[in-house]
Amino acid sequence: MLAAGRGSQIFEFGTDRVLRRSLHDVSLAREANVMELARGFGVPVPAVHELRANDREMVMDRIPGPTMVDWILRRPWQLQRAAAILAELHDAVHRIPAPSWLRDAGDGGDVLVHLDLHPLNVIMGPRGPVLIDWTNSARGLAETDVALTWVLLRTGEAPANAVMARLVDRFRGGLIRAFLTHFETATIHDALPYAAELRLCDSTLTDTERVAITKLLQSP
Numbered sequence: 001m002l003a004a005g006r007g008s009q010i011f012e013f014g015t016d017r018v019l020r021r022s023l024h025d026v027s028l029a030r031e032a033n034v035m036e037l038a039r040g041f042g043v044p045v046p047a048v049h050e051l052r053a054n055d056r057e058m059v060m061d062r063i064p065g066p067t068m069v070d071w072i073l074r075r076p077w078q079l080q081r082a083a084a085i086l087a088e089l090h091d092a093v094h095r096i097p098a099p100s101w102l103r104d105a106g107d108g109g110d111v112l113v114h115l116d117l118h119p120l121n122v123i124m125g126p127r128g129p130v131l132i133d134w135t136n137s138a139r140g141l142a143e144t145d146v147a148l149t150w151v152l153l154r155t156g157e158a159p160a161n162a163v164m165a166r167l168v169d170r171f172r173g174g175l176i177r178a179f180l181t182h183f184e185t186a187t188i189h190d191a192l193p194y195a196a197e198l199r200l201c202d203s204t205l206t207d208t209e210r211v212a213i214t215k216l217l218q219s220p
Helices: 029-040 068-074 076-094 142-155 162-180 185-200 207-218
Strands: 008-012 017-022 048-052 057-061 111-113 122-125 128-131 138-140
Touching: 029 048, 029 057, 029 111, 068 076, 068 122, 068 162, 076 111, 076 122, 076 128, 076 142, 076 162, 111 142, 138 142, 142 162, 142 185, 142 207, 185 207
Parallel strands: none
Antiparallel strands: 008 017, 017 057, 048 057, 111 138, 122 128
């Protein structure tokens, strides 16, 4: 096993592929279709090769490289570049018209939205950044997607390791400020309450994250 998240595990599958397995017996077919849609429009996404185990497992390209979090911690002088990459990925995703078979984010939008676009879901590969984990993708508004990244950056719980947690918190504020300079902040701020509502619907949130989201909404 290479990695494990709140909803899936990633395993080696040969030399250049990985297998993603759902932890909750959820079909990965829709996610595979979204990934191939995004890849067809030029978004840097791992290629999907096969669905297995009644679509509960997905075989895709293995992208060598650190997550953006690790990349920032090793290269803190690249914080502005990291923020620009996040904004560029948003722009690339939001240029894609959302097909009718995508689930509705509930905000009246009609473009593809990732709804989990944060530095842990960006792999800094040898050919450039690659966006992974399309589990939450939907049809919605670009502003909702950007606002949700703001929520994730501000309220995501830091790693349990005390040293890593301090490092993450040290750069968190600067990354958020740099990220928001790429957008009309007032518009994104207006989208923040609904983005927070979407985030609070996640059953895997910790109590610490729920409190942080509430505080974010109460801040001026």
